[in-house]
Amino acid sequence: MSYDSFSEECAAIKEHLIYDLSDAMREATTMDLDLFKQYNVKRGLRNEDGTGVLVGLTRIGNVVGYQKSDAGLTPIPGKLFYRGIDVNDIVYALLKEKRLGFEEVSYLLLSGKLPNKQQLEEFKSLIAQEMPLEKKTRLHLIDLEGSDIMNILARTVLEMYIYDKNPNDVSQSNLMRQSLYLLSKFPTVISYAYHVLRHAYNGRTMHIRHPREDLSIAENLLFMIKGEEYTELDARTLDLLLLLQADHGGGNNSTFTVRVTSSTMTDTYSSIAAGIGSLKGPLHGGANLMVADMLDHLKENIKKWDDQEEIDAYLYQMLNKEVYNKTGLIYGIGHAVYTISDPRAILLKELARDLAKEKGRTEEMDFLELVEARSIEAFSNFKKGTKKRVSSNIDFYSGFVYDMIGIPKEIFTPLFAMARIVGWCAHRNEEITFAGKRIIRPGYSSIAPEKPYIEIQSR
Structure with missing residues (x-):
């Protein structure tokens, strides 16, 4: 048999096997929805009234859309709070002063308090200094293949584990160091990945611009993606988007994913990569x-x-x-x-x-x-x-x-991740350092009937 004939026969067997297995899977995964009510299962961790099942406590963010009473749910105008502060108050103060605020909100979410002027300047300076990528990461990004930047971002985050001298250390100081490291690196990784993708799939010239220490996170992202071709209003609007997406409580899918994985005491990079995978989905960040x-x-x-x-x-x-x-x-x-x-x-x-x-x-x-x-x-x-x-x-x-603003669609969802990395890290740090922590392990009721094992000769 020739190599080509053998390959064709293998392909035919593979296709037939996949069809049989997927057909069996369809039958094995079918369930009567009435059983969920019978077993009092909260599908999607949702109560009957649509609210989320209470699974934890947090001091980081709060999302309010209704008032709950014995009479049921009463819709109210939505409110979002960061560390107890109404986001509306934060935004309108920044707009009045014509300041960019993502770094300030990042400091607030990570530390629990608003920075004074000196603390904010030191924080911004540290983030800007940490933004350039290590040589190994730059070279690895250039060699990466793949048309989805969210996947490239997840793979790069996992690779960061290798270069971290203390990747498994979950002390408070090390968790904060890793949080600041990830916050500073995300804009650069996304920018590099976009230009590599643009070159590999569209045949365009690859422009790699290095971040500047005199620019904010929003401004640096625009500079690395577009060069000097952005306006002050572009930067202010992007900064607002990052600020508004920095956190959304512990119950959103990606943040909950980070908290679930963090409860196992896994390393920061594995947990954040899991969050990226969650956010990528079209029912969430996508x-x-x-x-x-x-x-x-x-x-x-x-x-x-x-x-x-x-x-x-x-x-x-x-x-x-x-x-x-x-x-x-x-x-x-x-x-x-x-x-x-x-x-x-x-x-x-x-x-x-x-x-x-x-x-x-x-x-x-x-x-x-x-x-x-x-x-x-x-x-x-x-x-x-x-x-x-x-x-x-x-x-x-x-x-x-x-x-x-001129942002390409390929980085719409990665920019969401660039904003949410702050919330993810804040929730991970809270999950790990809280004295009453327990591994998150909800229950599932099996509805499969017991049956005997049949010897292979008799099947």
Whole structure:
């Protein structure tokens, strides 16, 4: 038998085996949904009213979208708190003073307190000095293959374990050192990975720009991606996005993933890589790409962007699974906690309007705001009888904002990770250093009937 014939026969056997196994898997994974109620299982760690099952306590972030009482849930305007401070207060103070604030919020989340001027300057200086990559990491990134920067980011984080002299040390000082190290390296890793991808897959010239110590995290990211071609408003808007996505409580999927893995006392790099894997999913951090794709589709298929009736008709078709990707979803609308409003979306929308004026894209911005309003109305009418309130979430505007700044889609979700690394590290540090820690191990009830083992000759 020739090598080619052997390879073809192996491929045929492999394809047949995969088909048989996947068919068996389909049967083995089928369950009656009524059994979940019978066993009182909280699917997705959600209570019957949609709230999350309480599994822990934290002093880091708080997400508020409703008031809970004996009468049930009462929707209220959304609030987000960092270490007990309303994020609205932080943002409006920064806007008033025309300061960038991601580093300040990072200090707050990691330490539990606001820095004074000297502490903030020292913190910013340290992050900027740590931002350049080690030579081995730079060379490794250039040699990496792969079209997904989230995967490259995860692999690079795991590689950082090798270069850390104390990777398994979970003392408080070492955990903080690793937190600052990761915070400083993420912008550079993402920038390198993007330019390598751009060169490998698009045949473009590879521009590698080194971070500058006189720039903030947001400014350095823009500089390393675009060079000098960004405005002050670009930097302020990106800084706001990073600030608003720095933390979202302990219950969001990626942060919970970091806390679950941290509870085993694994190393920082393994835990953060797990968080990256979680955030990558289209039902979590990858949702911003889904919104961007949907809005591109709407702009192409709705002829008159100011025609409310045409917009309504198309949205109802989407909800009826007749157009677009036929999932019945309007991406960027609705949130697990926020009901009446997502405070992050409101704050981002304010700067988005200013940015749209600067970029000459006010017509698109008006269209997005109209789609947002009509989507909420369409959902309410479509789901008649339901008490659920929905609002737009931060993903609804983030993709459009990134596009106006000139950020490529390949790094939409990596930038989310670049912001959330602060929250991940803060929650990991809390999980590990808390005196009452226990390994997180929820229960699963087996519904498989017992059966005897059958000797292979008798099968």
